[in-house]
Amino acid sequence: NAGVTQTPKFQVLKTGQSMTLQCAQDMNHNSMYWYRQDPGMGLRLIYYSASEGTTDKGEVPNGYNVSRLNKREFSLRLESAAPSQTSVYFCASSEWASGYNEQFFGPGTRLTVL
């Protein structure tokens, strides 16, 4: 039982390059989330998927797209990376039930955009 896994762990991009961050969970959770974490800013929600087949914008969606490939997998795509997207990205999953939303986090991807 691996929980939430993310790939890659580290990535360096040049401005304008694209990439996809992968996330998978094996807890059979319905909901999945992508966050970014910058120093002193806590966790900010980029996109989330309440259930398979749905996706919604979070607090900071500009410059990102997501795909809920199936119940297990939720990917985050940067189409044209910018230095402002340098951050640590966390994927999380939960079995949301009436507002009780304990989220489990993956190990994170550290992305640097030059």
Place this chain on the structure above:
Amino acid sequence: EDKVVQSPLSLVVHEGDTVTLNCSYEVTNFRSLLWYKQEKKAPTFLFMLTSSGIEKKSGRLSSILDKKELFSILNITATQTGDSAIYLCALGGSNYKLTFGKGTLLTVNP
């Protein structure tokens, strides 16, 4: 819009001290308040407080929720260097999202 404010933003103590971390919030429709600990990796879950569970305790850590005054505190007694981390407070409303505060960076010196 839901809002979470944590204080202090950073704190330095000596081993053995007791610390209190604060989390105040504004929410339209309260469901839960969660505390996470983050060392140099992913956040890990500590406690979830709800209307039916306003106090939680695990070892040296404890937390209470005051729904009237809209705040929660996380207490750590007899601190150890292993308690050094960022402590995150998160608010669960009636939607699928958690709203996180900016966190409190706790440093415990030997």
